[in-house]
Amino acid sequence: MTTRHSKVRFAVVGCGGISFSHFKGIADAEEAELAAVCDVSPERAAEYAAKHGARAYTSYAELLAQPDVDVVCLCTPSGMHAEQTIEAARAGKHVVCEKPLAIRLEDIDRMIDACQRHNVKLATIFPRRMSPASRFVKQLLDDGRLGRLSLCSGYVKFYRDQAYYDSAGWRGTWAMDGGGAMMNQGIHTIDLLQWFAGPVALLKGFARNVLRDIEVEDTAVTALQFKSGALGSIEATTTAYRQPDHRIVLHGDKGTIVLTGDEITQLDIAGEKVAIPEFPPFQVVPDGHGVQIRDMAQAILEGRSPIVTGEDGRHSLEIILGTYESQRSSREIYF
Numbered sequence: 001m002t003t004r005h006s007k008v009r010f011a012v013v014g015c016g017g018i019s020f021s022h023f024k025g026i027a028d029a030e031e032a033e034l035a036a037v038c039d040v041s042p043e044r045a046a047e048y049a050a051k052h053g054a055r056a057y058t059s060y061a062e063l064l065a066q067p068d069v070d071v072v073c074l075c076t077p078s079g080m081h082a083e084q085t086i087e088a089a090r091a092g093k094h095v096v097c098e099k100p101l102a103i104r105l106e107d108i109d110r111m112i113d114a115c116q117r118h119n120v121k122l123a124t125i126f127p128r129r130m131s132p133a134s135r136f137v138k139q140l141l142d143d144g145r146l147g148r149l150s151l152c153s154g155y156v157k158f159y160r161d162q163a164y165y166d167s168a169g170w171r172g173t174w175a176m177d178g179g180g181a182m183m184n185q186g187i188h189t190i191d192l193l194q195w196f197a198g199p200v201a202l203l204k205g206f207a208r209n210v211l212r213d214i215e216v217e218d219t220a221v222t223a224l225q226f227k228s229g230a231l232g233s234i235e236a237t238t239t240a241y242r243q244p245d246h247r248i249v250l251h252g253d254k255g256t257i258v259l260t261g262d263e264i265t266q267l268d269i270a271g272e273k274v275a276i277p278e279f280p281p282f283q284v285v286p287d288g289h290g291v292q293i294r295d296m297a298q299a300i301l302e303g304r305s306p307i308v309t310g311e312d313g314r315h316s317l318e319i320i321l322g323t324y325e326s327q328r329s330s331r332e333i334y335f
Helices: 019-028 042-052 060-064 078-090 105-117 132-142 162-166 181-185 187-197 284-302 311-329
Strands: 008-013 032-038 055-057 071-074 094-097 122-124 149-157 200-208 219-226 231-237 245-252 255-260 263-269
Touching: 008 019, 008 060, 008 284, 019 032, 019 042, 019 071, 019 284, 032 042, 032 060, 032 284, 042 055, 055 060, 060 078, 071 078, 071 284, 078 094, 078 105, 094 105, 094 284, 105 122, 105 311, 122 284, 132 187, 132 255, 132 263, 149 187, 149 219, 181 187, 181 219, 181 231, 181 311, 187 231, 187 245, 187 311, 200 311, 219 311
Parallel strands: 008 032, 008 071, 032 055, 071 094, 094 122, 149 231
Antiparallel strands: 149 245, 200 219, 219 231, 245 255, 255 263
């Protein structure tokens, strides 16, 4: 599909908390404009449409029938992403999908296949990849500056009380959330870890609801072996009271990098004095979304793939689902 307009026209589907990043990203991108808003709540759809000067819909099918909508941004519960993406592809619409792309690998594969068959683009939202610090770390690794990697780990510790899970019926459920601390809060760190260190060959994991009254896990620990031979681990929890910890630690035979949040807090390379650059101000939310939304508009106009594709969203989900399967089966999971 190619746009028939001077700008690529977007629709935002689902007006929950994360949608503000999509609205802002569309408004800030000179190649994009907002055409429509869709939400199951008529009041919410009307409110956001009026606020942003767009048309309001409560029917997703009706929205997809609009010829002036080029891209849909899916800000809906995770369990709805697969069918909504496939429906959009059949309607000839490109898709920007919030994380996780889906909650089952077979659904991701169906989404990718549908978008390829209908010649539309599929982008996965991973805004932490967009930060200047993350891209600097990635370049150092691609250039081999850390040498052979030995130990690469990610820590993602949040605090979410029971009221958080009780605030929406889909939170903490397998059907709609797809998982807990790893799937919902941890997926960005897991994505960055495998983006930096490369694909995982095998894992052994534990994932349990230790404190919260939910279906899914509030705490998980996974031991990793990367295809490179490096080892690593992931610790994820929503029970870390007043002790947030969002780090990626990378060790190689030539150096160490520690990324805390989206700031490089340690950079040591053997035999070199490497200064950490002063990066421009960047807030992952909403700035990362803005980069990806503008990139999608440019990708459509230029006839290329988006910066983070649907395929790019697959391996982080493999790691998460592999951890869940390891917990259920008490065995190592091989990829």
